[in-house]
Amino acid sequence: xxxxxxxxxxxxxxxxxxxxSAFLLLPSALAGIAGRDAWLSVAxxxxxxxxxxxxxxxxxxxxxxxxxxxxxCGILGxxxxxxxxxxxxxxxxxxxxxxTLRNLADYVLTSIAPDMSEDVIYAVMxxxxxxxxxxxxxxxxxxxxxxxxxxxVLYLIVTVTLLPTTRPDLLLPVAxxxxxxxxxxxxxxxxxxxxxxxxxxxxxxxxxxxxAWSKAVLRSGLISGAMYLIMMIHVIAVVxxxxxxxxxxxxxxxxxxxxxxxxxxxxxxxxAIIWYISIFFRLTLLLLIAVRETAxxxxxxxxxxxxxxxxxxxxxxxxxxxxxLAYLYDMFRTWPSYAMTFGIVLPAVLWLVGRARGGQHx
Amino acid sequence: xxxxLIAGAVLAALLEYRSWAMRKHxxxxxFSACVLxxxxxxxxxxxxxMPAPTPLGAIQTIFKPASRLLEKLLS
Numbered sequence: 001x002x003x004x005x006x007x008x009x010x011x012x013x014x015x016x017x018x019x020x021s022a023f024l025l026l027p028s029a030l031a032g033i034a035g036r037d038a039w040l041s042v043a044x045x046x047x048x049x050x051x052x053x054x055x056x057x058x059x060x061x062x063x064x065x066x067x068x069x070x071x072x073c074g075i076l077g078x079x080x081x082x083x084x085x086x087x088x089x090x091x092x093x094x095x096x097x098x099x100t101l102r103n104l105a106d107y108v109l110t111s112i113a114p115d116m117s118e119d120v121i122y123a124v125m126x127x128x129x130x131x132x133x134x135x136x137x138x139x140x141x142x143x144x145x146x147x148x149x150x151x152x153v154l155y156l157i158v159t160v161t162l163l164p165t166t167r168p169d170l171l172l173p174v175a176x177x178x179x180x181x182x183x184x185x186x187x188x189x190x191x192x193x194x195x196x197x198x199x200x201x202x203x204x205x206x207x208x209x210x211x212a213w214s215k216a217v218l219r220s221g222l223i224s225g226a227m228y229l230i231m232m233i234h235v236i237a238v239v240x241x242x243x244x245x246x247x248x249x250x251x252x253x254x255x256x257x258x259x260x261x262x263x264x265x266x267x268x269x270x271x272a273i274i275w276y277i278s279i280f281f282r283l284t285l286l287l288l289i290a291v292r293e294t295a296x297x298x299x300x301x302x303x304x305x306x307x308x309x310x311x312x313x314x315x316x317x318x319x320x321x322x323x324x325l326a327y328l329y330d331m332f333r334t335w336p337s338y339a340m341t342f343g344i345v346l347p348a349v350l351w352l353v354g355r356a357r358g359g360q361h362x
Numbered sequence: 363x364x365x366x367l368i369a370g371a372v373l374a375a376l377l378e379y380r381s382w383a384m385r386k387h388x389x390x391x392x393f394s395a396c397v398l399x400x401x402x403x404x405x406x407x408x409x410x411x412m413p414a415p416t417p418l419g420a421i422q423t424i425f426k427p428a429s430r431l432l433e434k435l436l437s
Contacts, residue, residue, distance in 0.1 A: 091417070095417055099418075117363065119363050119364055119367060120363070123367050180436045180437060181437075183436050184432075184433060184436040184437065187432070295390075298389075298393055299389070300387075300389060300390045300393060301385075301389070301390055302382060302387055302390045305382075305387075305390040305393060305394045306393065306394055306397055308371055308374055308375040308378065308394070308398070309375065309394055309397035309398040309401050310397065311371065312368065312371040312372075312375075312401035312402070312405070313397070313400060313404060315367065315368075315371070315401075316368075316401060316404040316405045316408055316414075317404060317414065317416075319408070320408070320413075320414045320416060321416050321417075321418060322418060327418075330422075331418055331421075333429055333433065334421065334422050334425050334426050334429045335421075335425075335429075336429060336432070337425040337428040337429045337432060338421050338424075338425045341425070
């Protein structure tokens with residue numbers, strides 16, 4: 001592997017990955033379950049995510065600089081490894097890629113430009129993602145470094161301008177209905193995006209060693225976790241838990257309430273910018289991993305051999321992946337157990353198999 | 363619009379295949395063409411307004427019981 005990506009680049013990329021999609025979609029899903037205590041659920045999910053990092057770090061150590069597909073072939077044999085790798089890439093990163101793409105269209109069509117053609121939204125984003133994936137991880141890592149600074153600046157502006165309308169009393173009383181709804185609401189955020197951390201294992205070969213990888217993953221979890229926590233507290237303290245639960249894109253609509261001296265108005269488009277940037281990095285990471293790892297598993301010479309076909313399938317499937325947002329919200333209830341299967345059970349099994357075969361094959 | 367975009371993707375793929383053929387990467391062309399075929403077939407299904415199956419339906423069917431159990435435990 002000649003390409004090298006620094007800890008900082010990977011960290012910033014992962015932060016944007018974790019912020020993309022979930023930042024707009026989850027506040028209402030979480031508030032729908034836990035009400036005004038949704039911010040406590042965020043804290044629990046981030047804590048659970050941090051507790052899982054040692055498991056992923058252990059696998060990263062076992063990988064010893066190999067790609068994820070090569071590692072799977074190493075511990076499961078040529079056929080088993082290839083089969084698992086190809087099916088995993090199709091049903092996890094690629095499926096999430098299609099869902100994220102659809103998220104983008106849902107958001108633009110609901111909140112910004114209702115009359116826009118859905119196909120154009122997909123096509124424009126896919127062209128950008130295509131160029132990024134073709135350029136490779138190193139280039140995307142560097143662009144993450146350049147574009148990331150916009151995120152905290154915009155985020156800070158939004159946070160500060162929201163302060164006058166913040167009413168901390170809306171957060172009280174804490175845990176009125178006990179801890180069970182809080183715990184239940186922590187699952188959607190843990191599942192999406194934190195259990196997707198298993199995908200970041202594809203970054204191991206790009207980095208100096210597994211310790212650098214763990215450092216990047218840990219830091220990104222802390223940064224995105226803090227961003228989620230502040231955002232969630234804000235959403236609830238501005239509009240209250242009940243209203244937040246009934247909004248489709250709560251974090252977007254909260255920013256709409258900003259109005260300072262008849263001068264700072266219509267600020268919500270700032271959130272759209274944050275979201276567009278982060279979702280671009282999210283899509284790039286998902287497609288890069290899916291295409292590259294599948295090519296390695298199938299022993300293809302061109303790393304981007306499946307790039308155009310995969311993008312075509314995503315483009316065609318995105319409009320029909322879910323019929324409406326109600327279906328998606330219902331999906332949020334089922335998704336955690338699916339995510340736990342690929343995010344906890346699968347890594348745990350791989351780690352055990354890798355350990356058992358450590359001496360001879362892996 | 364939709365047809366133009368699909369045709370564009372197929373054309374871009376064919377251009378890539380030409381350069382791979384020169385480098386004798388036939389295995390790559392074979393796999394890529396198969397996946398491209400699936401994409402075009404799905405596109406035709408959409409053009410004919412046939413209901414395309416969503417993989418989320420399968421996930422719902424398989425994982426719903428476990429999720430409901432989890433919810434029951436915490437409610």
